Amino acid sequence: MSHKLKVGKVSGIIYNWLIVMAIFLMVAVVLGGLVEIYGFYYRNKIYPGVSVGRLDLGGKTAEQSIALLLAKTDRLGKQGIDFKYEQKTETIKPIVHGADSSGLAYELWSYEIEKIVSKAFAIGREDGGWQAEKEKIKALFGRINFRPEYKLNEKSVLDTLRGKFDNLEKPGKDANLVFVGDQPEIAAEKMGTVLNYQKALLGLKNNLDHLDNQTIFLATEEDKPAVDKIRAEGLLDEVRSVLSLAPIYLAQKQGTDGEETVLKRWTIGERKWRQWLKIKEGEVGEVYLGVDSDEALNTLAEIAKEVNQPAKDARFQIQDGRVVEFQVSQDGSILDIDETIKSIEQTVLTEKRQTAALIMALDKSKINNENVNSLGTKELLGRGESDFGGSPVNRRHNIGVGANSLNGLLIKPDEEFSLLTALGEIDASTGYKPELVIREGKTVPEYGGGLCQIGTTFFRLAINAGLPITERRNHSYRVVYYEPAGTDATIYNPWPDFKFINDTGNYLLLQTKVDGNKLFFDFWGTSDKREVATTTPVIYNIVKPGDTRIVETEDLKPGVKKCVEKAHNGADAYFKRVVSWPAAAGKEPREDVFRSHYVPWQEVCLIGKEPGGTATSTVESVDGN
Template sequence: MKILVTFLEKLKIKKRRNLFLLGLTPLFLIGIGITIFDIYYYNRILPGVYASNLLLAGKTRVEAEALLKNQIKTPGTITLLAKGKKFDLSLNDIDLSYDIQSTVNSAYHLYRSENIISDIFNKPISLFTIKSVPIVTTTDEGKLNEYLQVISSQVATEPVHPSVIYSGNEVNVEKGSAGENIDNKEFRKNLEQQLASEDYSDIHIPFRTIDPALSEEESESLKKRAETLVEKRITLQHEYDLFSLKENELFSFLDARENFNEENIFRYVEKEISPRVNREPQNAVFRFEGGKVIEFLPGKDGITIDRQLLKDQLIDKLASLETSDEKTSTLIVPVQTDPPKVTTDQVNNLGINELLGSGISKFKGSIPGRVFNIGHASSKLNGVLVAPGETLSFNQAVGEVSSLTGYKQAYVIKDGRTVLGDGGGVCQVSTTLFRAALAAGLPINERRAHSYRVGYYEQNSPPGLDATVYSPTTDLKIKNDTPGHILVQTIFKPFESTLIFEIYGTNDGRIATTTKPVVTSVTAPPEDLYVDDPTLPTGVVKQVDYKAWGAKAVFDYKVERDGVTTYEKRFVSNYRPWQAVYLKGTGVQQ
């Protein structure tokens, strides 16, 4: 019995072993199949893979590329349909090309990954599925957009964006209206899909509706905000340039839905401010001949407007003006700088290494002869060098002022009258130099104010900051008490009616301050004077002099270094009241 039991147990063990081996057989066969599959499709595209309608299965990448290059044919044009119109798009015009290599690589990597285990199960799936990869195409997006813009100009309806207009002391809001534009993004998507599948049938251009129109409530709210900005200003300043933003500019920065229109702010900055502010770095140039600098360019940082910061600051200023009673606000344009490769101190050994001070004056309304004389006289001072301890004499530097030295006739003060004379306008030059010397902290040894207040010298300036000259009796003299030479540089802008003087030299730490001129003893001008003139026909009246109010203007000038006052002076200008003079014709009418 015991022998029988032992036999039966051995029989059961053998049966289980046979069943186990039988179970392993399918797995063994599957493994062999996968191995054969992998060996055959090594470096080949897997089964069921197409590119468009071309079967690539079983081909190497080289074979697949050859097939696609041979089979893909590009038509000359595709017809685009929009609003009942047809447009033939030349595929050559948009630089259409097929990226065969990328297409084949995409096909090759179907069912393949970096995970070996995953690939063992994924690859056989290709035997039972069909997959198609799109043919990769490339086009010149810029050229395509240009073509769409041409179409858009013929079929699109541009939306009218809301705007606020200030006219005749009245604020009006244009609500705007909807429009339809080509949906460029959707069109490119549709075009790529058709080209990828070699479908060259007509394409309907998609449109999208743009509706910026304001509701009645939004329009009224925007109008109320704009009304708070009436007669208010924001002035942007950069170096010598001023940008005045008045009602219509400020209104354009408002937005009924987003509070402020950042796009309009950026657009204004790019169009109006950037061209006058942004610049490349300027390397220094210094050429000295015959005791005078004949060519000088100071090293200047390259400048780029910090658009984001300027936008934020403008919005802050706008918000403040909206909610306060202040009428004006000034903002220094924020910039980013890039230093020059050659600096001013590297091109000379005279101590001329930085800007010490600058002066500016305006002469809007000057007659052509006066404008010419301003440029002519200022050119005589451009490049003048003054050694340490020496004094600059305006009259000596400019030289003789007469028609013989190239000056034209313009109005001058002579013998108590304003008359035409050679060199009218030269005092604009001396006035500007005087202001630059004050800013540079230089001692003023001699200066005299005009006999009466001249309107040119009070354009963007208070009274009392002028300096008249008349050789040989009246001069402007400035001493160089710095440790190095000083260089005078002039910038003449006739079309902007602006003259600028810059003084360069060695900065020894001095700080110059001027008080705001105090105007007192204001006196009305005398009654108009009429003088008979037999050279004019009877009944003709010609004004030859203009009235001006008399006044006394006083300001204090002080220069300090390390907290110690090194120079101070009080400037007193006594302006006489000036009489208007008319010539009254008494001659025979012709």
């Protein structure tokens, strides 16, 4: 009897466990099914609960998210961000606009919309497995918020802030060397107060992180001098000693110690030598007599123009179907200004000798003529073309200078090409002329006008040659020189750059040509039989610009009106490119979509006001100083 009871009891326990397991399995199946349904429903959408900078993207497709983000960032860009100190408020907007004919504009900051959307879409998908499921659950029942991707030109922002607020600062002054007659004396240091621009920059980053434009209040900080009068006065005997050495000589030398030849010598007279002397603070807080870099810079920069011999890369061209060299590679030397100042301090101030040597640095060529027989540049692989008709004189000049500097350039196999790096310095020393940029109601000269014609032509070349594009940004607004919309690329140092990879397996040789109003870039190399197909750009979402913006300025006579920017419609554009190879190559076709977003740009006119006059409520007042 007891045996039967035990068997029945065990059977009951097993039965109960079976019931529990069945329920568990049913729940698991139901949950699994719900997860599958949930995943299927959101297969082309960002999962609920995902947001970027407080902007909810949950449930949106990639296209919807892009449109939402563009609308948000366009609105923020149009409004700008206010920076305030006491009673002064200045609005900074992300786009610095050139005079309309220049085609020059650059951005202080910009959001990378497609990267943001890709990151949002990857949440709950990227890692797979349990990690992905955890992200889905966290987003659904909580929230996953991440910071948006953007680029910020910190230097230009800081320069802009200083330009707007530096008249309100009273920087501290080090104890400094002055002369009463011929006698050196030390003027006392002064405490100062400056604005904390780094803190303001952090405020800007916080706004960008949250897709916000809250007012940023600038704070002050004490600016304590590094050099005080008491310690500086201990150097007066040394000052008198080095003054007695004047005039000072700077010598360009050739050869090694003991067998040096002086090629040329420059004289620093007594008056200028006085100006060069400065009491400095050392690395461990000590004070010493040194050379004022700012005072010496102008003289050394002029000397550099005489002595610099930049390296020359080997350059090649196509003649009668063959590659021929038209420039032999040659290493060069350039004046190292920082090291030359150290040389002066060591030789003259420490060793008390009158003559200091210029310090020359080796400037090594990147491409040499040993490559000429193994280039494999025998076929035309692609062409880029653009039209700059209607460009002003300086812009046309800059296009020619930029194109000529790139002609004959070699790009190595697997190299990521950077256009900014290839162009090098863009200033008067390399032959460029300034164009006009609108800043604070004034048209001011700046270098870079015309180079976006180079960027756009290079982009079209790389597209037609089927090369992978790794960095490209369209212009902020549509420019007539770069039509059709969607096929342009802007460049500006330090960003945006234009980059691509030479994945042909051989050298690429660039040939540039200006013909009338047309700019042509050709790539020569060895074909891997790839074929490139592109679609015509689709232009949509046309947005009309707002009313004319009137800016008061003291740069014009009262009542005189000058319109400096034309109105431009906003728009979106995209085109597709498919790169394919023969079946024998074993490569899958590569499809790319290149998207562009252009903001609407209102006409801007300057109008002269009475000096010191007050702006009306319908215009923007700009200080003409």
